[in-house]
Amino acid sequence: MKALTLAVVLLSSAAALAQTEPKAADSVNIAGGAEFRRPPPPGHSTPRPVPMPQPVPSRNQVVIDREQAERRIDRMEKALRDAMSRTRDAKGRDSIRKAMEELDKLSEYVADAAPYGTGLPPPGPHHPMPPPPPVVRPISDVQFRNITAAMVRESFPREKLRILSQVAPNENFLVTHILSVLGQFSFSNDKLEVVRLMRPTLLDPQNGYQLYQAFPFSNDKAQLQAILDSGGRY
Known part of the structure; x- marks a missing residue:
């Protein structure tokens, strides 16, 4: 029963992640997942997009590869769905463990990502630059x-x-x-x-x-x- 509850919680978390990207108000989805944008009313020009202010880089923000993250989330969801149907036997418990392993890998991938906006590894400890050597000049x-x-x-x-x-x-x-x-x-x-x-x-x-x-x-x-x-x- 505990394994079933854990699988349900993990599935709910994955579904919540999938709903975090808002859709534009002036677009609709059609078959196949494609997106169709409504034309502007007659006499109205297409409004120009307002540039959004760039967020200030923070150490809490990271840059990740979107496709790689989505593939890992898909594998996690499939593993959780499989676990839901096998919770009464050993194979079901093993499937849940595999799902947890995938979730751990995703957490490690995000943790190792570079700081947002830099594309570089997280900054290490700050070491002050040594003072320049004194300039030696001959007698005036x-x-x-x-x-x-x-x-x-x-x-x-x-x-x-x-x-x-x-x-x-x-x-x-x-x-x-x-x-x-x-x-x-x-x-x-x-x-x-x-x-x-x-x-x-x-x-x-x-x-x-x-x-x-x-x-x-x-x-x-x-x-x-x-x-x-x-x-x-x-």
Whole structure:
């Protein structure tokens, strides 16, 4: 008896679904399921259809394939009708179970459908975009001129290097900047110290080969290479 009641409830639900699509008021159905639209009265033009406002997409609305959904509903209805005639034996109960399986498949199909109006899978969890990397720029021309001018005002190499050691960690340099500063020094040891101070913030170490021209001796060139390769830690 419970199986019969369940089958009746499911059949009623399927029939209610079939009646949810309203028919137009100015059309009638003829044999074979075709639809015939009445012509407008004499002297009246056919009214233009008023565009309906598009619904706002919602996560509760989905897009499904109409034909596939109708085929599944038809199979469910047939299975329920078969169950109605077999409720007193095992085959009837098995038919009801098959109908329930079809109903479950339909529910899964709707649940897996894309959000309405998008045609895409349901959105996943939101992951914020990582912040862009900071832009690294070399020292400005004005700031570099101020630093080199302060060094020029000093007479001794030790005082020049003191100024450079204070500003170098806070600025980014190019090889051309190092070459400009090297012009203020005469001894190789002082020049190597300049490179050692400016190398950690050098933006174009691939151009370091240009610095070899400032060192005439092979031993100095070898030390220069060691400083460039170590990032200024040599």
